[in-house]
Each structure stands twice: as structure tokens, then as C-alpha cells.
Amino acid sequence: MSIAPFGAALDSVAVHYPTSWRMTQQGTVARETGGTALDGATCTFPAGAITGLLGRNGAGKTTMIGLLAGFRRPTSGTVRVGPEGYERDPWENPAIVSGVQVVRESGDVMPDEKVGVTLRHYGAVRPEWDADYAERLLDLFEVDTRKNPASLSRGKRSALGATIGLASRAPLTIFDEVYLGMDAPTRYAFYDELLKDYAEHPRTIILSSHLVGETERLFEHVVVVDRGRVLLAEPAEDMRARGTSLTGNATAVDHLAAGHRLLHRQELGPTVMVTVEGSLAEQEAAEAADSGVQVGSVPLQDLFVHLTSTTAQKESER
């Protein structure tokens, strides 16, 4: 029984954590301080696309992912996940959560059992699980299946998480900082495998990442979260068009940048490089060419840094 890729939408979602107590895996009780993780977040994750979920530490990404997977309920607002036109609340909905695979940094594995035991459990629960593919991936990432996850290095544990995410073939697969601890060759092998399998088995993928420069080539859609709010949610192309870099003589650059919102400015002697919001008009582009100002696009990573640091600056100025 095949199912279409899942889309997801959040509408005015707020999540406030009360101070709580939880039992740790060591059997001790730990106190968790409360706070606001999401504050009126509204965005969509289109079905059948790879979406980059970007945000600084504590921005609310993990909480957002937890809502999509039905790990928790929002304090207010609505969360809908499912095939296009059939989106439903994921909370305790077996049809929906069986189609959402989240790979969290914590791994969600049996730490003291052999890797194979965890994989068998995922295979027993997940309708689209591909055991042969999981085996091939573990070979590719050189994960020793005779070991327990607890005795694997951090990078290998991450590779195990990546394997679970890919082999689940879930209609909505979410990787939350899955690359942590992976070395560069493994990370690139993961990205390549992700693209290859995505092409062969179309589904919706959300990739939450700090390494924007490395992963931006994968994104078709981008959601940027900052301090619990959604700064933007749009196609990656639109986001790339949000910024223009101008490099050249200070006077000429400043003149061209005057009508635009300045995102970033960097001086290198007499040369100035600025990043402005939006693209240049035809007349401005001609003017830039005449005055020897180089006009360039801005990598997503830089735009992400500028956008989130501008918000942080505004907050601190309040």
C-alpha cells in the first residue's frame, strides 16, 4: 500500500514549556526549566520537497519537529500533517505518525543492545522500512552492527541515525542535526545518498541544520526560525533572491545601497562589501556596472546569518 508524500503546516503555533521533572536514562530525576519555544509560528512544509529548517541554537527547530512527529501538542494553534489535501493532527494518529520518521540527535535507539536489535524494532513498526537498504547504508557508513550504539563513536551513532532515517522511507522524513559528529566524507556520502534515494523514492524531507553552506544545495524550500518565530518560509530560490552583495569603492557601493535595507557591511581598506535585501533594479544594475561595483548573489548561509543576527540586534535594541 503506497502513500503519497506528506506535507505539513503550522498555524499560529505557540509552545510554552512549564518547569518539569523527567526521569533520565540513568534512572535519576532531572529538573527542566520552562520557557517559550515557539511563539505564533506559521509555515508550511510542502509535500514532495526537501525543506531546510534553519535557525540558531534554541530557535525552536527541535520543538517544531517534535510537533510534526506528534511527540508533543502545541500550547495553542494547529499542526497538520499528511498527504496533500488530507492533512490531520498528528497527535496519537497512527496513520500519520507511522509516516513521519524523525531522526533526533539523541538517536532514539536501544543503547545497550546490538545495532541489529534497534533496526529490527524500526523494521517491525515502519510500514515502508527497507532492511536491505539499511544493511547497505551501514556498510557504506562503516557502522559495526555487532556493537551496541552506546559503544559507537558519536559520528557512527549519527550515521546509524542517518541509516534509520533513509531506510524508513517514511512519507515525511525529518533529520534533526543528524550530521553531528560525522566526519566530512561521511557527511557528503550521506548528502549524496539522501539525494539519490529521494530521486528514486520521492518523499518529503526536512533537514534541520546549522551547516547551511554544506546543505543548501539540497534545499528546494527553506523555513527560517528565530526566537520561536518563523522569519520566512519560501522556496529556496526566492530566499536566494532576497539578498544581493555589492563589492567595490565605498562611495559607489554606499550610493547603490542607499535605497535598500542593509543586512551586512564589511570594509577591507578602501573596498567595501555590503549585503542588501532584495535585488537591484535594472537601472541600479547598470549604474553598478558603470561604477565598477561587482554585483553578486548571496549564499543562503550568509543570508541566514544576516537575517537572524539582524533580528537578534533588533531584540537587543528594544
Added chain:
Amino acid sequence: MSVAGNLEERGRLARRRSTRAAENVLTNGMLVVGAWFWGTIILTSVVIAAVQGWFGGLDGGTLQYTLGSARWFMFSLGLILATTTLPMHLAAGGTRRSFVDGLIRSSVFVGLATGIVTAVLLLIEELAWGAIGWDWQFSQGLVPEGSFAVTAASETLVIATYILIGAMLPAGYQRFGAWGGSLWVLALLFLVIFVDWAVHTGYVFGWDTLADAGPGRTLLGLGGGVLAVAIASFGVDRLYRGVSLRSTIG
């Protein structure tokens, strides 16, 4: 099949798969660790019997005194396994409902396995004592002279209740906070005492032979055990069905 129908069918199958998976992972975990526990108990019992026999014989038996510790061991397993398995179960696409169903089934199954092992071991001990010429007695339980079926049934109900109580403890702290969670522990203690009283075993009630033993008391005791499992199952369901996973604010 329409998308809506497809989803409905998917949900039905997913629930069945994830309930079975939760049941298997919890049962296997408890049985594997439980086997080590029983291995240790048997070895200890044999050593104690040998030492006591060397110094002049035993009064009664040795295994009956281990029944109290077996249930607290299963209580700890319930606590640890429920806490560590739930996040993986949800991450694998299961629901809290399927986890609760799997946990309840698993506790009854492990209780039954433990009950049968207990009854078999007691039977072996009785036969061994008789062969050696020692006087074997069993002061615990609903039937003073010992009954395979009643002992197995009693232990099934007690162990299932203790496993579920173990699972309820951390969920209580998460739901009710530090103070409420501590009060919740006291509430759970009442259920512990109730099931021990019902089947007349454990550290509080298992020292003396049941005074009002008889078919009526046996039925009442087993009924009480069933009630304890039902109350614990209801408590687990209420606590776990609303539990949230929270790793960090991020």
C-alpha cells in the same frame, strides 16, 4: 482505494504493528534480564540450602523468601524499560496508545512466565526437600500447602501489577511535578500493599501462613489481583496517553 480509505487502513495496520513491536521489545528486555535474575536466585537458593543443610537442616524452604525481591526486581525493570523504550517507540512511528497496549500485554506475559517459573521452582524444591528428607513448608500464598495453579496465577498478577507500577512512577513525576510525583509514589504504595495483601505474599504479608485460607479467600485473593492489574493498567493508560517527549528547548 481513496486516499482517505488508504489512510484509515494504514492507521489500523500501523497500530497493530506498533503494539506488537512494543510488546516484543519490552517482553524480550524483561525476560532476558529476568533470566539472569532467576539464574542468580536459583544458585543462591542452592548455596543457602547446602550451607543450612550442612549445619543441621532447613526450616521450610529457601525459594519462598526470594519472592519478595523478585517483584521489586520486575518493578525496577518496568520503570527502566518503559522510560527508555517510549522515546524510541514514538520515534519509530508508534503511538502512546500502542505503547500502553504493548506494555500491558507484556507485563501480563512476563508475569505469567514468572508465575510459572516460580511455581515450577517451588515444586522442584518441594520434591528435592522430600527426597533429602527435610520438612518443606510454604507459608506464603493463598494455599498454605502450596498449589501450582494458584501460585502461578498469584505471581502472574503480582508481577504484572509491579511492572505497571514501575512504569507509572516516572510518568507520575513528569505529570505531577516533584511534590505531586512524590505523593504519587505514596499512592502507588497503596496498590503495592493491596496486591500483596490480596494474594498474601511479599515482605509485609508473606511471613505467616494465611489464617482464613480456603476456596473463598483464594477466589477473593485472585479477584483482588485481577483488580490490581486493572487499576494499574488504567493508571498507565491515563499517564502515558498524554505524555510529551521533550529533549531540549530548541
